[in-house]
Amino acid sequence: MKAKLADRSLFQPSSSALTPDSPFPDLVAYWLEDLELEDRLSKRTLPLYERNVQTLVLPVFGHLTLREIGVARCDHFLKQLAKQSYNRAKRARVVLRLALGLAVRHEVLPPNPMDHVSRLHRPGSTPNALTSAEVNAVRAAIAFWEAGRSISGPKPDEQLGAIVEVMLGTSARIGEVLAIHPRDIDVTSPTPSIRITGTIVSHCGEPTTRQDHPKTAKSRRTVAIPSFTAEAVRRRLARLEDLSLDALLFCSREGTPLTTNKVRRQLRHVLDLAGVAGVTPHVYRRTVATAIDQQAGVELAAELLGHTDPKITIQHYIRRSEMVKPVTAEMLERAFAKEQ
Template sequence: MARRGENIYHRKDGRWEGRYIIGRKQNGKPRFGYVYGRQYIEVKRTLTILKAKAAKNPAPVLEAYRNGTLEAWVDYWLEAMTKPYVDISTYRIYKSQAEKHIIPRIGGLQVGEIRQDDVQDFVNEIKKGLAPSMVHNVCRLLKSIFVAARDKNLIGEIPFGKVRKPQNKVKRPRVLACSEQLRLERDVAQTGELEYIVCLYAGLRLGEVCALRWEDIDFEEKMLYVNHTLKRVPCKEGGAKTKLILDTPKTENSRREMPIPAFLAWQLKEKMARENGRETDFVFQSPRGGCLDPRTLQERLKKKFKKLKVRGAHFHTLRHTFATRCLEKRIGIETLSELLGHSTPQITIQYYAHCTRENKIKSIRRLNRIAC
């Protein structure tokens, strides 16, 4: 069957079939209810109503997981409790981490019987082949799975109390030196590639700058609004492996307003005037029209850095450079966190603590002794 949407399939007889979990068999495998219809939207609406009813009275469904395996609970957590509420890229990351690391090692254990020693053995095993940062990511995912099980009264305590994980050292982000940034700006001034200037002076992510549209810019207020991001996701049908979609930002904090310097607002306005005769919606377009592929933008910058002899830098380096220049101008962490679209200031501190430390050192070194 060709698949479309969440557990909705196109049957050979022309009808659409939707399914939803209504319980568990004795072996722990899911038991499904089915919905049929001639139109996809018809099945989707009916399925949404049935799932909502199941969510209001989940006890009969969830009770089957109490004595089931962790693998069965992970499957339910991913499909019923996570997928409808996160974007597709986040869901696929969770699913990949669960299938690669969690399920093969402890998926066969009974949910209610997993103890802290089991989790510690699991961590000790995965840290042999994974970077500390990935170990921490997998552990956060596993803890979320256990938290959900506790909230549904499937387990008592979360078996994560004193689990020891490898030290996760956050790498200092690569930032362009002022001389490197100057060389880049001079080069793009000649080629007219304004997209890199937008990233350097507004701190946009790759998908955000590719999704930028003229309606997102207020020239009078000199304000830029981040309302969308462009991302590549796997295709569910057809021959292509992936496709570009225009989506909302990953978190609510990523959806933000961004003041921009006067010179940048002027350059963007000039660009819009030059393209007034074109059928244009996106600020930065491909030669064939439409949005600019993020991979194309990455490849262009890679070649440009090579030409300018800037080593160890990539597209996200522009965003790191913006953040560092802001801190050098004494912009506070909380303000910078909002400008970058971070969910909390702690994330900003985690990545740019070295910048604030260097600023403190420079400030103290400017102190002179008071003359006696």
């Protein structure tokens, strides 16, 4: 009787098409269909989940039934994958947890094996940020290219320099910068500002469009901008052919949204010509976060970047200086100075 009780499914409802003996690929197909029916994920996230489960998880678990997938097997799989790449292991953990979670909700599996696997440990890394000299070197390279002095590559459209200045003056993501409308800009008041209200999205097989909200809810914000950004925005506004408030500040010659990949390629091309390496649009967010942290602290840096938790800013965006603030020497001098 004990053997029969162990073998039978005490959790299997009559309405479910899945059983403990169902192949894992059947669960994956059911899970992906369930996600699509829920319609809660963005058009970008759903294909990402599907690709991750197809490329990372199914090659290892595709031949197994659900009852054969336990904590030990999942734990070993993630540890082996983490040896190759922490990011790949992290992505595999997410989709494996979600898929097996569906089996738990349908009472096919009693616990989720992923609830008990070992924690993944991220390798230590230091966020890279540009120095003031490096920022100016990039500016000079872009200005040289936009002036038409470089004979290599496509003809400049004179937007790249302004895009960089806006990233540097707002900390906005590249997609958020490309989604700015003239209605989001105030460069006439004593404190010029830009409101971040959307982002550019590119889905496979669909035209690039402007999404009417940024990456997260807190990412919708109004940012006071420095003079170099305000001047770049004024010059760009003066060049716009479409003067409507809902036009895009940065756009193609036809007025359509620029893709983030196009801007990345253009920036990489220009900097390759100048012999500058390792500069991406996202490094400007780290550069801004590092500068604000050094002058005003991490709380303000996190607020400027639109982060809900300063821990994210510290871990991924701020380049820590090895130099401790010299004021400690003065404090120790007062505390332990030798008596004369």
